[in-house]
Amino acid sequence: MNRSGIGESLYKLATKQKAFIAILVMMGGMLFSGTNFYTVYNLLDMLNSTSILLILSFGVTLTIVSGGCDLSIGGILVVSGITAIKLLDFMPIWLAILCAVLFGAVVGFINGFLVVKQKTEPFIITLGMGLLLTGIAQQLTDAHPIPAKNPDFMMIGNGDIFGVPNLVLIMLVCFGISFWLMRYTQFGRNLYAIGGDYDVARYSGIDVIRTKWIGFVISGAAAGLAGVLLSSKLNTGSSVYGELTALVVNCGVVVGGTSFAGGIGGIPQSALGLLVFGMLDNVMNMLNISSYYQVMLKGTVIVGIIWLDCFANKRRREFV
Amino acid sequence: MHRESVSINAVISVVRDYLVLVMIAALVAITAVIEPKFMSGANLVNIMRQFGPLIMVSLGMTFVIIGGFIDLSVAGTINLVAVVTISLIQPLGQVPALLIGLTIGAVCGGLNSALILSSGALTQAEALFITFGMSTVYSAIALLYSGGSTMHFWDISASKSVFEAIGGGNVGFLSVSFVIFLVCLALLWVFQTKTSEGRAICLTGGNKTAARLAGVQVSRAIVVIYMICGLMAGVGAIVLFSRITTAAPVIGAGYETNAILSVVVGGTTLKGGKGSVLRTVMGVLLVILMSNCLDLLGVSSYLQYAVKGAILVFAIWLDNRKQA
Numbered sequence: 078m079n080r081s082g083i084g085e086s087l088y089k090l091a092t093k094q095k096a097f098i099a100i101l102v103m104m105g106g107m108l109f110s111g112t113n114f115y116t117v118y119n120l121l122d123m124l125n126s127t128s129i130l131l132i133l134s135f136g137v138t139l140t141i142v143s144g145g146c147d148l149s150i151g152g153i154l155v156v157s158g159i160t161a162i163k164l165l166d167f168m169p170i171w172l173a174i175l176c177a178v179l180f181g182a183v184v185g186f187i188n189g190f191l192v193v194k195q196k197t198e199p200f201i202i203t204l205g206m207g208l209l210l211t212g213i214a215q216q217l218t219d220a221h222p223i224p225a226k227n228p229d230f231m232m233i234g235n236g237d238i239f240g241v242p243n244l245v246l247i248m249l250v251c252f253g254i255s256f257w258l259m260r261y262t263q264f265g266r267n268l269y270a271i272g273g274d275y276d277v278a279r280y281s282g283i284d285v286i287r288t289k290w291i292g293f294v295i296s297g298a299a300a301g302l303a304g305v306l307l308s309s310k311l312n313t314g315s316s317v318y319g320e321l322t323a324l325v326v327n328c329g330v331v332v333g334g335t336s337f338a339g340g341i342g343g344i345p346q347s348a349l350g351l352l353v354f355g356m357l358d359n360v361m362n363m364l365n366i367s368s369y370y371q372v373m374l375k376g377t378v379i380v381g382i383i384w385l386d387c388f389a390n391k392r393r394r395e396f397v
Numbered sequence: 398m399h400r401e402s403v404s405i406n407a408v409i410s411v412v413r414d415y416l417v418l419v420m421i422a423a424l425v426a427i428t429a430v431i432e433p434k435f436m437s438g439a440n441l442v443n444i445m446r447q448f449g450p451l452i453m454v455s456l457g458m459t460f461v462i463i464g465g466f467i468d469l470s471v472a473g474t475i476n477l478v479a480v481v482t483i484s485l486i487q488p489l490g491q492v493p494a495l496l497i498g499l500t501i502g503a504v505c506g507g508l509n510s511a512l513i514l515s516s517g518a519l520t521q522a523e524a525l526f527i528t529f530g531m532s533t534v535y536s537a538i539a540l541l542y543s544g545g546s547t548m549h550f551w552d553i554s555a556s557k558s559v560f561e562a563i564g565g566g567n568v569g570f571l572s573v574s575f576v577i578f579l580v581c582l583a584l585l586w587v588f589q590t591k592t593s594e595g596r597a598i599c600l601t602g603g604n605k606t607a608a609r610l611a612g613v614q615v616s617r618a619i620v621v622i623y624m625i626c627g628l629m630a631g632v633g634a635i636v637l638f639s640r641i642t643t644a645a646p647v648i649g650a651g652y653e654t655n656a657i658l659s660v661v662v663g664g665t666t667l668k669g670g671k672g673s674v675l676r677t678v679m680g681v682l683l684v685i686l687m688s689n690c691l692d693l694l695g696v697s698s699y700l701q702y703a704v705k706g707a708i709l710v711f712a713i714w715l716d717n718r719k720q721a
Contacts, residue, residue, distance in 0.1 A: 195714060198521065198667060204525075209703050211702065379533065383516075390517070
């Protein structure tokens with residue numbers, strides 16, 4: 078009765094851990110490319126430039142696991158970055174950062190109200206919210222990048238401790254917190270239960286509305302933090318990083334194995350998924366691929382991965 | 398007492414149903430009072446000209462949303478159709494270029510539906526991500542094809558009278574693009590209300606399983622809605638670059654969100670199964686009038702972007718309240 082032959086287990090591996098396979102393929106390919114890919118400097122640089130996306134993805138994972146999604150993070154990212162830089166002029170750094178993160182949490186709260194309390198479709202309402210915030214960001218900056226004047230602020234995103242960039246350290250702290258939250262707390266388990274089956278979770282006595290709502294607030298706050306770090310890294314606030322970031326991060330989370338169907342996945346999987354995109358960028362730059370082909374390759378990867386996710390969902394529907 | 402409350406409810410439901418019309422009327426009234434230039438002939442002609450590309454794209458998008466899906470790839474389709482069509486005027490002549498452009502639009506739509514059908518995607522969210530990815534791919538192809546450069550009418554020595562007519566010609570007192578819009582509207586309205594395929598699309602959007610069990614060919618309906626959407630995006634692209642006489646590979650940016658905004662504001666529900674192309678016309682009218690009013694009132698284009706986002710969120714929220 079052992080039906081799990083090699084083909085079956087390969088299929089399982091390909092659908093469950095496609096991110097891991099993609100990373101292995103890229104690393105294997107780079108062995109023969111004769112570039113400087115395998116240097117500590119390059120690998121750390123890759124991790125450094127991916128860490129902002131990773132921080133975004135940890136928040137988004139909470140919303141996707143509970144059966145929603147958050148496309149407003151692109152808007153929050155740019156507005157909170159600009160807010161932090163504007164506030165630096167008349168308050169200490171820590172207060173400006175706190176205000177920017179708080180702003181993200183407030184937007185997350187509004188998203189949560191609309192999605193959880195009013196039961197609107199999460200992806201379209203957060204897309205609209207992202208549009209709104211991008212407009213606000215352009216109004217705030219007059220569509221020009223604005224420079225930050227405080228050198229201490231710049232050091233947050235560009236400094237390092239014993240050779241390890243600050244951004245990577247902050248990302249690891251966020252990873253630890255969100256992993257603990259999802260894995261070892263009642264809140265995290267409730268999120269999985271809600272994503273698995275909303276009604277069953279409700280009848281089991283879980284406060285579904287509050288739990289899911291908090292997920293959206295955390296996602297907003299994470300996006301606020303990522304916005305501060307991005308503007309600190311670039312030392313400017315700009316309104317041009319909006320929409321693509323949101324969709325890439327949401328796709329990256331799905332790449333890792335967190336499905337839009339809800340209830341499965343986790344923080345380490347999301348980290349793997351986003352690393353695929355970070356490594357893809359790095360590899361394409363190493364191989365000197367023209368930027369137009371890079372856009373095309375990225376689009377193809379997104380379509381292919383979402384296609385696989387839909388296909389796996391369909392199989393699950395048919396076999397259950 | 399009882400009868401009174403019933404009639405109040407009836408009034409409320411009518412206002413809710415035609416909220417867009419009420420909003421258009423209020424907007425026109427307020428702007429006409431504040432800024433008398435609004436009612437001038439030049440401005441009305443200006444509004445008529447703006448009707449062009451957005452309405453075409455929105456009409457196509459209406460079918461996708463009625464069918465219970467969504468299409469973010471129209472921006473990429475517009476980019477691709479615009480750069481390919483304008484580059485083919487010189488070697489092939491204008492009519493073949495026009496036909497090839499429209500075919501590319503329909504093929505892009507067909508490709509989207511093929512991906513959605515083969516993956517078995519059922520929900521709007523899945524369709525949204527697939528079509529977004531395809532939008533990136535189409536835009537990248539447009540960039541590669543054109544080498545990233547903008548193409549101009551004045552570089553073309555061959556005859557381009559058809560495109561010049563679409564861009565700036567008049568039939569009587571109507572602009573040519575407005576006549577194209579009327580023809581498309583009539584065709585699509587007849588298709589939606591008088592043919593069995595139109596009803597099949599509505600049923601598919603209402604409930605896919607029930608539609609399939611009732612003998613509706615759901616797969617065919619999905620292919621049809623995406624091909625209509627791609628084709629109308631192609632028409633929109635041609636109207637757009639004819640009017641501005643240049644085609645850049647980023648020409649279509651923002652059209653997908655504006656089209657969804659217009660459809661939803663018009664009252665076609667995102668849940669699928671209900672809606673009409675006539676409602677979309679009202680939605681587009683509101684969006685265009687709003688931009689025009691905000692322009693006249695001197696609101697910056699960046700803030701207008703934010704206002705549009707706010708209206709989109711509000712309209713979706715209202716749509717959801719209506720369903721509940």
